[in-house]
Amino acid sequence: MTTSTIERLQHVFRDQFEDDAISITRDTTAADIEEWDSVLHIRLILAIEEAFGIRFSTTEVGDLTSVGDLVDRIDAHL
Amino acid sequence: MTSSLFWLPEPPKDYKARIGAVGKADAASFDGALTALGQYRLSDRDAARLCRAVAESGIAPSFPAKSLFVLSDSTTDYLPHNLTAAGYRYGVALDVAAAPFGQVQLALASSRTAIGSTDIVLVALTHFSFAADASLAALDDVALAKATEDLSSLVDDCLAAGAKSVMVQTVPLPVGGRFGSIDRRTPGSERWFLNRLNENILELAGRPGVMVADIDALASEIGLGNWHDARGRGLAKLPFDSRYLPDYADRIARLVGASAGRSRKLLVLDLDNTIWGGVIGDDGIDGIRLGPDDALGEAYLAVQRAALALRDRGVVLAVCSKNDAATVREAFDTHPYMVLKQDHFVEIRANWDDKAENIVHICEALNFGLDAAVFLDDNPAERERVRESLPGVAVLEFPAEPAVIADTLRCCGYFETTSVTREDKERAGMYAADAERAQALSVSRSADDFLRGLGMAFQIDDVLDDRFAQLLNKTNQFNLTLKRLAAGEIDDLQRSADTIVVGGKLRDKFGEQGKITAVVARIEGDLGHIENWTMSCRVLGRGVERAVLNVLVDRARDRGVRTLVGRYVPGPRNALVEDHYRNLGFQDAGDGTWHLSVEAFTPLEHFIDMVR
Numbered sequence: 042m043t044t045s046t047i048e049r050l051q052h053v054f055r056d057q058f059e060d061d062a063i064s065i066t067r068d069t070t071a072a073d074i075e076e077w078d079s080v081l082h083i084r085l086i087l088a089i090e091e092a093f094g095i096r097f098s099t100t101e102v103g104d105l106t107s108v109g110d111l112v113d114r115i116d117a118h119l
Numbered sequence: 120m121t122s123s124l125f126w127l128p129e130p131p132k133d134y135k136a137r138i139g140a141v142g143k144a145d146a147a148s149f150d151g152a153l154t155a156l157g158q159y160r161l162s163d164r165d166a167a168r169l170c171r172a173v174a175e176s177g178i179a180p181s182f183p184a185k186s187l188f189v190l191s192d193s194t195t196d197y198l199p200h201n202l203t204a205a206g207y208r209y210g211v212a213l214d215v216a217a218a219p220f221g222q223v224q225l226a227l228a229s230s231r232t233a234i235g236s237t238d239i240v241l242v243a244l245t246h247f248s249f250a251a252d253a254s255l256a257a258l259d260d261v262a263l264a265k266a267t268e269d270l271s272s273l274v275d276d277c278l279a280a281g282a283k284s285v286m287v288q289t290v291p292l293p294v295g296g297r298f299g300s301i302d303r304r305t306p307g308s309e310r311w312f313l314n315r316l317n318e319n320i321l322e323l324a325g326r327p328g329v330m331v332a333d334i335d336a337l338a339s340e341i342g343l344g345n346w347h348d349a350r351g352r353g354l355a356k357l358p359f360d361s362r363y364l365p366d367y368a369d370r371i372a373r374l375v376g377a378s379a380g381r382s383r384k385l386l387v388l389d390l391d392n393t394i395w396g397g398v399i400g401d402d403g404i405d406g407i408r409l410g411p412d413d414a415l416g417e418a419y420l421a422v423q424r425a426a427l428a429l430r431d432r433g434v435v436l437a438v439c440s441k442n443d444a445a446t447v448r449e450a451f452d453t454h455p456y457m458v459l460k461q462d463h464f465v466e467i468r469a470n471w472d473d474k475a476e477n478i479v480h481i482c483e484a485l486n487f488g489l490d491a492a493v494f495l496d497d498n499p500a501e502r503e504r505v506r507e508s509l510p511g512v513a514v515l516e517f518p519a520e521p522a523v524i525a526d527t528l529r530c531c532g533y534f535e536t537t538s539v540t541r542e543d544k545e546r547a548g549m550y551a552a553d554a555e556r557a558q559a560l561s562v563s564r565s566a567d568d569f570l571r572g573l574g575m576a577f578q579i580d581d582v583l584d585d586r587f588a589q590l591l592n593k594t595n596q597f598n599l600t601l602k603r604l605a606a607g608e609i610d611d612l613q614r615s616a617d618t619i620v621v622g623g624k625l626r627d628k629f630g631e632q633g634k635i636t637a638v639v640a641r642i643e644g645d646l647g648h649i650e651n652w653t654m655s656c657r658v659l660g661r662g663v664e665r666a667v668l669n670v671l672v673d674r675a676r677d678r679g680v681r682t683l684v685g686r687y688v689p690g691p692r693n694a695l696v697e698d699h700y701r702n703l704g705f706q707d708a709g710d711g712t713w714h715l716s717v718e719a720f721t722p723l724e725h726f727i728d729m730v731r
Binding site for chain 2: 056057059079080083084086087088098099102
């Protein structure tokens, strides 16, 4: 069984926010995680790209606000 | 994120755990632990974790602490931890702060207070600060003169605000251009403008307190197409592709380390499959791969040339190899394509002993700390052994591709320097002479034979010049009374009728040592009070003091002195000469002074030719 996108994403989140207790759902947004500011957002995007071996376009990045958006865009690239 | 710091190893699997352990290190082993943790190809995340672990440990490394303030036209949020972690690699503790990014002159104006107390202001400009409008006049020679002048006054303003130094970076060129191949020679094009601006920035480095970090060179090595990240620029005003944050931080940190005197000075080389192909013990001197006959031989020629190029600029070379010493020496002497010769190395330790122990010996013989050494070895087990047991030593990652071993030596940042002096170029030779002397000692049957074999000549030189004053005032170890002379007092000695001075130069078969000793005595009736006796530690154990005493007694006798009176005043570093007068035959007078009868004195034996 392969790991689902959201599970892999959770791993990236925990790594980036240095918090192993973080649990994400499709509805999670920046408002739910205190450290998720604009600086970390970019870092998160870059880390996701590296982890999944993909690259979002400028247009896509502008639309990525929730975990659900991220999962959908990642899956579209895979 | 991947960087191109290929001469650093990937962090080991347990790197997180190792970072966690740094907080449990005691203060004594903290520096070593931190240096070791810095010697990996750290990702942005690794760097962040390392910095946090250090902050949480509550221990401060004893590295030189440097505050660095960044003035940038781009986002700086991702810089501080990368810079600090890279700083540990180069033996400095960097405390990084940044002005909010924007136009740097404005940033300076709003940050004067912070800049006033900072060690280094980093002026980090990109070509976006020189964005052209569509007209060629926006980047013509008038614009160039103005940009240069603005940058120059920015540097002056930083220094005037109280910054101890300013580091300006050269500006990487953008991708593409306006005209194509003629861009570079057409005023108004970015390529023309930025190339000239970079030349002008490099000239700033001639000013006191100004360093230039050649980020343009870094971006070129990485490739401009990789370096630039137009998307990141748009999204977050990033100065360059974030994959190269570790590379950027490394370039800045190595220069900071060099400016703090932390550059490494010694390159220790393994031999088999490191500076030649093959195993000399198995393949024989004729069988090793070195020379223009094949690609592998070429690769190793390049390694040797790279090592020799480092030596030429003052890096000391040594060999540490599990090999038969005689075979190795014969190979250096006889192999037709050997670029490196025996006398390029201060030490050739070819034996079967533990390499970590050998490296310790090499450093001790040179009086270097382990943090001065860089080690290159193809054998991963040996690298691991040295990493584990000598965390201060920088162990280079060894590439799988032999053709790029030379690049490892050329690209690693450990030998960074802020300037090149003539002395730098000659240094490796001076250490080589020291090592030859040490070697002569170790092969001699006895110390006397060794001293006799040195062919020493002492030339009396009583000129009271700056060097004489320096010996009296700057010598810390071989210094009997630690009495320093003020500038005027040296002149008084010159004129005074009641002083005796002895100074002199030493040379031996390996070279000149220059003026190495200074003795001053004051005559009072029939007593000769030895005010001070100093000697350079370079000539310790050569019997120079015995020869000097013979001269001193002769002169004292001529002046009617019947007793020489010496004193030893203990200080923090002169325990070495505690028994100086006892060893020379003076009697303990019981009142803290030592007496020597001039009449009863028989000249002491030594192995030095006395030249007048």
